[in-house]
Amino acid sequence: xxxxxxxxxxxxxxxxxxxxxxxxxxxxxxxxxxxxxxxxxxxxxxxxxxxxxxxxxxxxxxxxxxxxxxxxxxxxxxxxxxxxxxxxx
Numbered sequence: 001x002x003x004x005x006x007x008x009x010x011x012x013x014x015x016x017x018x019x020x021x022x023x024x025x026x027x028x029x030x031x032x033x034x035x036x037x038x039x040x041x042x043x044x045x046x047x048x049x050x051x052x053x054x055x056x057x058x059x060x061x062x063x064x065x066x067x068x069x070x071x072x073x074x075x076x077x078x079x080x081x082x083x084x085x086x087x088x089x
Contacts, residue, residue, distance in 0.1 A: 005033060 009026050016023030 005029070 009029055012022045012026035016026065
């Protein structure tokens with residue numbers, strides 16, 4: 001399929017020397033191929049969900065870190081909050 005597309009683009013480019021319309025047609029095909037990719041799924045990821053998987057892993061790591069950190073520091077934060085409350089009275 002890829003080879004046929006390249007042959008078609010080359011033929012349209014060659015015909016462009018006779019009529020500029022064929023250059024436009026070749027440019028549209030090239031743009032469509034680059035923008036939508038070979039799979040036709042749209043976007044650069046190819047539709048395999050790898051971007052979402054990376055985001056989900058990142059989000060899970062952040063949530064794990066936040067839970068761990070909040071458990072370790074909760075007592076100190078509560079003491080500081082009490083001290084701040086005493087100073088403002």
